[in-house]
Amino acid sequence: MGKIVIVNGSPRAPKSNSKQYAAIFKEFYQAGASEADAIREYAVIQDEYAAIAQAVKDCSDLLFVYPLYADGIPVVLLDFLKYLEKHVPANKPQVSAIVNCGFFEPEQTKVSLSMLRLFCRQAGLPFSSCLSIGSGEAFLTTPLAFMVKRKIKQLAKALQKGRKREMQVTLPLPKKSFVKASTGFWLTYAEKFGVTKEQMDSMKIEGE
Amino acid sequence: MNLILSDFPLPELGQGPDTAVVDLSALNIHHCIGCFGCWVKTPGKCVIRDDAGKVYPLIAQSDRVIYVSRVKYGSYDSIMKTMLERAIPIQKAFIQLYRGETHHMQRAVKDKEAVIIAYGAQSPEEQAVFRKLIERNAYNMRFSSYQVLFTTKQQAAGLVKKEAAKWEKS
Numbered sequence: 001m002g003k004i005v006i007v008n009g010s011p012r013a014p015k016s017n018s019k020q021y022a023a024i025f026k027e028f029y030q031a032g033a034s035e036a037d038a039i040r041e042y043a044v045i046q047d048e049y050a051a052i053a054q055a056v057k058d059c060s061d062l063l064f065v066y067p068l069y070a071d072g073i074p075v076v077l078l079d080f081l082k083y084l085e086k087h088v089p090a091n092k093p094q095v096s097a098i099v100n101c102g103f104f105e106p107e108q109t110k111v112s113l114s115m116l117r118l119f120c121r122q123a124g125l126p127f128s129s130c131l132s133i134g135s136g137e138a139f140l141t142t143p144l145a146f147m148v149k150r151k152i153k154q155l156a157k158a159l160q161k162g163r164k165r166e167m168q169v170t171l172p173l174p175k176k177s178f179v180k181a182s183t184g185f186w187l188t189y190a191e192k193f194g195v196t197k198e199q200m201d202s203m204k205i206e207g208e
Numbered sequence: 209m210n211l212i213l214s215d216f217p218l219p220e221l222g223q224g225p226d227t228a229v230v231d232l233s234a235l236n237i238h239h240c241i242g243c244f245g246c247w248v249k250t251p252g253k254c255v256i257r258d259d260a261g262k263v264y265p266l267i268a269q270s271d272r273v274i275y276v277s278r279v280k281y282g283s284y285d286s287i288m289k290t291m292l293e294r295a296i297p298i299q300k301a302f303i304q305l306y307r308g309e310t311h312h313m314q315r316a317v318k319d320k321e322a323v324i325i326a327y328g329a330q331s332p333e334e335q336a337v338f339r340k341l342i343e344r345n346a347y348n349m350r351f352s353s354y355q356v357l358f359t360t361k362q363q364a365a366g367l368v369k370k371e372a373a374k375w376e377k378s
């Protein structure tokens with residue numbers, strides 16, 4: 001194993017689920033790491049592209065942690081990938097990903113991973129491993145959070161051992177129960193702003 | 209109504225009164241910040257008050273759309289992708305089963321016949337990934353039918369004209 005750079009691709013990086021998934025990854029990766037400075041973490045909306053690219057020059061693994069946005073990679077991450085393609089590091093770190101999506105099916109993230117693979121091909125970087133997380137918006141708030149943690153641990157181990165893994169995880173619920181639970185999740189979310197179910201259910205767009 | 213969204217200015221199309229043409233490159237549209245305000249604070253309305261608020265109502269109202277975009281890594285390139293991410297106020301927070309998968313419920317959004325005119329794809333693999341993306345979009349963006357046409361930037365305008373002319377006839 002070697003040095004790893006984690007890049008958070010969420011448009012709300014400081015408050016993102018991606019940040020939490022990255023923190024879990026760090027914990028497990030650190031446990032097996034030999035160097036204190038082995039992990040560096042950046043966010044595409046907070047850090048200078050040049051600073052991230054500089055760090056990438058000195059790593060063996062590059063891990064993108066991002067949310068699914070409109071069936072693909074968030075535009076804030078897309079913009080960074082375009083920059084990195086123009087500043088490809090000579091050391092050619094291998095690229096891995098943790099992608100989380102709001103919907104139940106982790107399969108919905110597959111296209112975004114194909115995009116990341118295309119980026120790798122066009123930039124000449126090897127693609128290594130990935131973890132797709134379904135129910136990603138709510139997973140860590142449930143008593144079943146340990147299930148996603150276990151997968152992230154497996155990913156950390158795989159990277160440390162230089163193995164390629166392709167994994168996915170979601171809440172172990174029937175889809176109908178997921179739908180019910182998600183309704184509760186969003187109602188509680190809106191309640192904090194004094195917004196009712198009826199208001200959330202509005203058919204109006206821009207007030208019309 | 210009909211809507212043409214493009215990531216570069218198109219020449220005059222001579223379209224009918226029922227067709228809106230939007231050049232996204234001329235608008236000021238910030239990227240989505242993922243706050244979910246449009247679902248839980250001001251349902252149906254984005255908290256960022258820029259030009260996106262003029263575009264997503266048009267997307268909702270249209271039953272026929274043409275989207276013209278450069279392709280990058282099998283994705284829409286930044287201009288179109290930024291707008292599509294900013295269109296989530298037209299959906300509700302609530303999730304339902306739709307064609308066997310979990311998807312958000314929609315507000316007053318019409319089902320659409322979509323034509324996606326894509327330029328700049330570098331390989332058959334990239335085209336295949338982009339096609340998959342549109343297949344996924346069809347669920348979340350309510351495309352009742354769709355066509356993906358790959359072309360060059362030079363020829364994109366001509367294709368738009370041809371596809372829009374079909375609307376005028378039908």
Ligand SMILES: Cc1cc2nc3c(=O)[nH]c(=O)nc-3n(C[C@H](O)[C@H](O)[C@H](O)COP(=O)(O)O)c2cc1C
Nearest residue numbers: 010016017018067068069070071101102103136137
């Ligand atoms: C603009 C926007 C688009 C989204 N598109 C999708 C989508 O296509 N599929 C999906 O499952 N979740 C989608 N989501 C949900 C996010 O993937 C989900 O909330 C995720 O947990 C956010 O992660 P983050 O906190 O790391 O940004 C979208 C969210 C936003 C704000």
